Amino acid sequence: MPRQAGSRSSCPTLGVTADMLRSRLFLVSFALVAGIGLGGYLFSDSRPRSFLALSNCNSCYRPNDLAGLLASAGIQRATAAVPFVVKETDRCVAIEHPFRKARFHFVVFPKKDIKDIADISVDDQQYILDCLAVIRALVIEKGLRSYRVETNGPGLQHVTYLHFHLVSSDGHAQPRAAADAPQAARH
DSSP, X not given: OOOOTTOOOEETTTTEEHHHHHHXXXXXXXXXXXXXXXXXXXXXXXXOOOSXXXXXXXXXXXXXXXXXXXXXXXXXXXXXXXXXXXXXXXXXEEEEOTTOSSSEEEEEEESSOOOSGGGOOGGGHHHHHHHHHHXXXXXXXXXXXXXXXXXXXXXXXXXXXXXXXXEESOOOSSOOOGGGSOTTOBO
8 A cells, every 4th residue: 555645654563653763863863962072071171091901901991090080070070069078269179078087087189180199290280289278278277286188199099080188186176267278278
């Protein structure tokens, strides 16, 4: 029987029309293009990490490298979505450690993708100095006296992204005046 003008073709066994297939194909194509565009935006300022190093699997993509890449995108592009933020500047963000082992445990991240101390360049200087200013402000605000500031090398990092830990079990009931804190570190 010949097909009439204006009729829709369909697959009777699946109950799917050609229009439904076209709309689904369009949605999948749109989602793919949007995902590529969003990924390009989120990771545009990230430093390259070896994704597949087939010849030398010592540098294959590890879970902490993936965590570092995601941290980089989150800190640079979506700081508002980062949990536990206690202090933020244009170049740095400080959070309370979600699994702290001391009374005060902050993690301070530069807002530039730097993998570890060995990866720091001259252009990164302003970000590192700003992180130290934020650490200083936290020490003053919390009245810390016995504290540690540390960072881990790539073999000890759970997240391959340069960050500093400020850890202390003490603190004064009355922190020093906020006027002593650096102007760059604002809440």
